[in-house]
Amino acid sequence: MIHICVVGCGAIGSLYAAHLARLDDVEVWAVDPWAEHVDAINARGLVVVSRLGPGGPHTSTTEGSPVRATTDAADVPACELGIVATKAEHTREAVAACADVFADAAVASVQNGLGNEEVLADLVPRVIRGTILPAGAVTEPGVVRYDAPGDTWLGPFEPKPASMDEVRLLADLLTRAGLKTHALEDARGPQWDKVVFNSATSPLAALTGLPMGPLCEDPALRAEVDALVAEAQDVCAALGIETEKDPAAMVAEAIEIAYHHKPSMLQDVLARRRTEVDVLNGGVAAAGRTAGVPTPRHDAMVALVHGLERSWPMNVEETS
Numbered sequence: 588m589i590h591i592c593v594v595g596c597g598a599i600g601s602l603y604a605a606h607l608a609r610l611d612d613v614e615v616w617a618v619d620p621w622a623e624h625v626d627a628i629n630a631r632g633l634v635v636v637s638r639l640g641p642g643g644p645h646t647s648t649t650e651g652s653p654v655r656a657t658t659d660a661a662d663v664p665a666c667e668l669g670i671v672a673t674k675a676e677h678t679r680e681a682v683a684a685c686a687d688v689f690a691d692a693a694v695a696s697v698q699n700g701l702g703n704e705e706v707l708a709d710l711v712p713r714v715i716r717g718t719i720l721p722a723g724a725v726t727e728p729g730v731v732r733y734d735a736p737g738d739t740w741l742g743p744f745e746p747k748p749a750s751m752d753e754v755r756l757l758a759d760l761l762t763r764a765g766l767k768t769h770a771l772e773d774a775r776g777p778q779w780d781k782v783v784f785n786s787a788t789s790p791l792a793a794l795t796g797l798p799m800g801p802l803c804e805d806p807a808l809r810a811e812v813d814a815l816v817a818e819a820q821d822v823c824a825a826l827g828i829e830t831e832k833d834p835a836a837m838v839a840e841a842i843e844i845a846y847h848h849k850p851s852m853l854q855d856v857l858a859r860r861r862t863e864v865d866v867l868n869g870g871v872a873a874a875g876r877t878a879g880v881p882t883p884r885h886d887a888m889v890a891l892v893h894g895l896e897r898s899w900p901m902n903v904e905e906t907s
């Protein structure tokens with residue numbers, strides 16, 4: 588039996604936990620502070636509502652092959668593998684609380700942006716760099732909506748690497764569970780593919796309130812998307828990072844398969860939560876500074892999204 592702990596059981600953590608729970612040879616644990624969600628998972632299983640696949644919308648539940656959910660990492664046994672799916676700002680606190688769980692584990696970040704693996708490397712013995720395309724949202728306690736399918740890419744995080752055997756093990760489990768996953772010696776290319784795409788689309792969705800399809804089909808906004816892509820690609824080129832995907836093709840694919848999806852940064856804005864703009868556009872801008880490439884458009888996205896965050900009533904009160 589392989590023990591896997593999912594840290595942060597929101598949209599993505601729930602999708603990954605629910606898929607892995609289908610496997611007979613895996614015991615899945617999930618740690619999340621949202622008590623109602625945890626209680627619902629333990630009482631009724633994790634419910635996945637999907638509009639994907641043939642036959643239209645359908646629902647599945649992990650009842651019978653449970654996800655063991657808890658608000659307290661002390662309940663979780665030592666695990667061989669971990670998947671971190673919190674928002675970036677919670678990575679350190681969430682993984683630090685799992686020190687015993689991950690005392691001898693290989694732990695993957697499946698988060699967006701740059702810098703999460705570096706935080707994991709401070710806290711766990713072996714790290715897996717992860718990039719994912721599936722998308723979703725938690726709609727009520729215990730229920731996750733599966734919005735869009737997509738592959739997952741895993742590879743050792745160079746400064747504190749998991750072994751390729753560990754990377755392959757997690758990739759095989761996810762693939763068998765229905766989430767097609769690639770095990771790579773060097774997973775930086777797919778990570779930057781996604782960073783370029785996210786940093787060009789997510790802040791514009793967050794600022795306009797538009798889901799993926801309407802955003803990318805608007806000619807004026809699409810020009811902004813393309814300009815952000817071009818700036819991020821200049822940074823990649825200067826750093827010698829070889830991206831594999833054509834961002835225009837990624838945009839076309841997003842319009843096709845995730846038309847109504849609200850990027851997670853827009854979900855954060857709607858819920859008045861701090862966004863991940865610092866690890867997306869801020870990450871591109873920081874890499875640009877390292878490479879000597881100016882990134883005025885990404886800097887502007889960081890400033891605008893932070894301005895929006897500051898306008899929310901709770902933050903205005905705090906600063907007035």
Ligand SMILES: NC(=O)C1=CN([C@@H]2O[C@H](COP(=O)(O)OP(=O)(O)OC[C@H]3O[C@@H](n4cnc5c(N)ncnc54)[C@H](OP(=O)(O)O)[C@@H]3O)[C@@H](O)[C@H]2O)C=CC1
Nearest residue numbers: 595596597598599619621672673677681698699722723851
């Ligand atoms: N949603 C999507 O479609 C996609 C998201 N991503 C990326 O995946 C990552 C997760 O995003 P998403 O699932 O949308 O985020 P969610 O906000 O849905 O889930 C994050 C979860 O982490 C929990 N959390 C907060 N603090 C801790 C802690 N200390 N310990 C354990 N759990 C904690 C949150 O609880 P609480 O709400 O109580 O704070 C929440 O339930 C992000 O990096 C995102 O960019 C990538 C691809 C697609």
Ligand SMILES: CC(C)(CO)C(=O)C(=O)O
Nearest residue numbers: 699721722849850851852
């Ligand atoms: C699904 C996708 C690619 C959409 O931007 C995403 O990463 C997100 O929602 O944060």
